[in-house]
Amino acid sequence: MILKTTIRALALGVSVAAMVAGAASAKTLVYCSEGSPAGFDPGLYTAGTDFDASSKTVYNRLVEFKSGTTEVVPALAESWDVSDDGMEYTFHLREGVKFQTTDFFTPTREFNADDVVFSFTRMLDKESPWYNYAGGQWQYFDAMSMPDLLKSIEKVDDHTVKFVLTRPEAPFIANMAMDFASIMSKEYADQLQADDNMPMLNQQPLGTGPFQFVAYQKDAVIRYKANPDYWGGKEAIDDLVFAITPDAAVRYQKLLANECQIMPYPAPADIEAMKSNDDINVMEQNGLNVAYLAYNTLQEPFDKPEVRKALNMAINKKAIIDAVFQGSGSVAKNPIPPTMWGYNDDIEDDPYDPEAAKKMLEDAGVTDLKMKIWAMPVQRPYMPNARRAAELIQSDYAEVGVDAEIVSFEWGEYLKRAAEKDHDGAIILGWTGDNGDPDNFLAVLLGCDGVGTSNNVAEYCDEDFESLIQKAKTLSSQEERAELYKKAQEVFKEDAPWATLAHSVVYMPMRNSVQNYKMDPLGSHRFDGVDIAE
Amino acid sequence: MLRFLFVRIGLLVPTFIGITIAAFGFVRLLPGDPVLLLAGEHGVSPERHAELMHQLGFDRPIWVQYFDFLWSVLQGDLGRSLVTHRPVLAEFSTLFPATLELSVCAIIIATVVGIPIGVIAAMKRGTWVDQSVMGAALVGYSMPIFWWGLLLIIFFSGVLHWTPVSGRISLLYYFPAHTGFMLIDSLLSGQKGAFVSAVSHLVLPAIVLATIPLAVIARQTRSAMLEVLGEDYVRTARAKGLSQARVVGLHALRNALIPVVTTIGLQVGVMMAGAILTETIFSWPGVGKWMVDSIFRRDYPAVQGGLLMIAVIIMFVNLIVDLLYGLINPRIRHTR
């Protein structure tokens, strides 16, 4: 062991010399990322690309998801208490946590309650100078109804913070582990404000996380180095580089050339070749997501469950998995993915049976049906190519005498029109879980509150279903909640507001030299704990 | 000459105002809603939506918005990107050197290869050399460059592994950007191999971008040469017994180059169009790719500012070409 360390120290010495000569330093991990981050303040954004580059590297949260799981573990808060009525959460903060020292900021004090209060008030308090500092919106914070939910955030002492809620909310602790809840340095923010340079908070991030920000060249590369003072111990790798490479085929090429060692989102078409390559290790995991075709349940003839059911039976989902996902997905039968707790595996999927479907449609008095299928213009984690899926469904529907037309709009327009209650036809859409809680799928996507928004595009509002999911929200026992969610899935299957299409499988190809990488079920990419063999 | 200069520059004012109206108008006409787009699947409440539209200034009368825009533009402020929240001008200027570097290299390739090819074809007029060179030029001229780029990637990067697939330089090299031009910065950095790496990254995109201008320049040079070679003074020079090389080099080429210079200048616009495709294929972090991304993301201020900047740049390049041409060829001054 000592010998090994010495060798590494020697290697380090050599590599410092090499660095002066121009090459990179000892242990560098290059990650071919899929896109440029829009910015580095995780509160402002909703995309995984932004979180990978900021909250997962530079920042910590009070609580975090344990690497590779959706289990919530202590991070900047060592422990927390919940009041009996479920309305007050008191966090006891970790002591001795240092903020990063970089060439743009040197902290003079350690992490404390002021930082926590600052991080949340910047998103909550409209009077705060930081509320509009980047001209952006606190999207996730808003989307998770935090402004309504949070009554106050109080500093009890330097290492204790109390959150007071307006109502009991079972998923609150899980929400605190989400990226928007990252803890910023108040001292850094104050300095930026004093320098009249506030936008830098979104351009040069500084936190307590495992890696510290070095530089970003737009659309090209982001550089980090390991935080030597990290409270969890310094990372095994010294430098972390994000090589921004939007094209999947190009990422693969770079991986082959060892220009990067790990990449996300391979093209489904390349996965076979990657798996058969001896230098490359392909990790895979079921994504925490679902892709669906949602019928407008307020529109004739889709207001009849038997019509929806018949249309579901006309779709050859297996063909979609083969042609659209290139096998990198699994047929979905429930609205929540199988890796989530509360998943009801006893449910039987509607069989693919065009003959029966045709007959059911005739029995329901539906002939010569003309309808629209909406196909998203963009690629999403749950759906690599909505148009191709729509083409397949269109041809399946033609088999049962349904004449479907494929329509599409620009993405923002698509969501806007999908949100209208009287939109025409069936919409392909999907969802990626935020915090691993079934409530985040079932209540958000199928609850009555969502009718008339882009969340519940089936405009589905069923009494039985609604009462089940509302009750589950208030209980704190996971087992009891799971039972309710299982029942809700039965109701869902009978009513068939959606054709559940697929859960995508997420692949992570990497060089064999990459060690200890854990795939995140929530779809982010984390490099804490990762090592690289020399 | 001075009058010509003033008239020509005076003409820029209405064009500039027209460009601002066009850039502004395009963006207002774009369907879709930036706020909803940013919110994605999560959606946004109607109250918050109204609040944000107000914050972004999209709820004011259109002419107020336009004059605000024009006023800010004159002060050098193009607004902030909705996506990155950085000033559009800053975004543009960090990306523009990459496009400029690519375009300049492509123009150099196109000129250095195109002119000699055109001269040779003209000299060997009617022979198989002429025919094959001009045939190749026509193929280049007809090339869908987005496909050509993909083919080159398949062959040189995928099969031969000679060139890297994308980017501007190997990530092993890290140095501050002094000029924004990777070729110059890599030399300044003094790091061994950095320059070679930068060149190897630049080669394929530059070739792809050079393809069409090269073909145009070669064809233009050939026909200009043919025209000049047929003129009296060249015949005279020949009759006087000057060597073939001297005739071509000194007399014919110099005169033939006048229209070619204009052609090269006009290729700048073509280059910008080509840069959109080339940068998209090679993930080249320049303004072309940024514009496409911004259009898809409905990043209004970025599209607006980017269109304006690109149009203004092309406008000035055209002005310079015009002035140069007027300088070389006095006849032009009177025809306007």
Next chain:
Amino acid sequence: MSRMEAETQELAAESPRMAMLREFWAYFSENRGAVIGLVVFVVICLVAIFANVIAPHSASMQFRDSLLVPPVWQEGGSWQFILGTDPVGRDILSRLIYGSRFSLFVGCVVVAGALVVGIIVGLLAGFFGGWFDTLVMRVMDIILAFPSLLLALALVAILGPSLTNAMIAIAIVQQPHYVRLTRAAVMAEKQRDYVTAARVVGASPLRLMVVTILPNSLSPLIVQAALSFSNAILDAAALGFLGMGAQPPTPEWGTMLAEAREFILRAWWVVTFPGLAILVTVLAINLVGDGLRDALDPKLKRS
């Protein structure tokens, strides 16, 4: 033969026109490349017209058990799919054959649209001059100040991505060339004797423009039309490639390329053939265009 005579004769008899055509063909057919281009172009036109007879399969038929089958000469290929199949099992050859319809259609519509509108605007601007001319020329300057593809892209983004809108956008972008050409020709012709003569005789301005000036300005316009025909095909394919042109499952070549991009390293045929089809078509048209220019442009004739 002076222009004036030509004018009167043309109105009177058919034979000089035939003679002109014959002369034109003589020049044109001398250019071997142009003739080859013409032959290829005619073949492509025939393929487009008789697509449903020639194509082995329907362009949208999905053979669900034959995804990404390679071309016949490669291992795993079959005669059923000569050029292989795409990711949803459609025959590439059939899609290319049907796709020729779209490309030619785009070319025709764009050229016709840009030509007609461009000529009208150019004629008016050139003939009337004054503030109208200034306004038109400034607008054209503004259009030309933007790179054509970027402008087309922005226009399609406004109108919504579809083949029709792509054609409209490309036609708008190509407009200024026709306007400028027509205007320049009109300005030049306006001063000539025969126009003045016609005016003195009392011909109406409209008649003057359409009957007198226009026919004499046709040559550069025809050459430009050939050029913009091929440009239109390229631009439409580029827009399709960027996802802003024809929308899948339309078998437009650029769109096919865009859809196939993710298979670039695994299935070369889905990428290669659509691009090749674009290249061959555009090349053929450009060859014809060169031939036309040589045959119509007296300056370059027999230099």
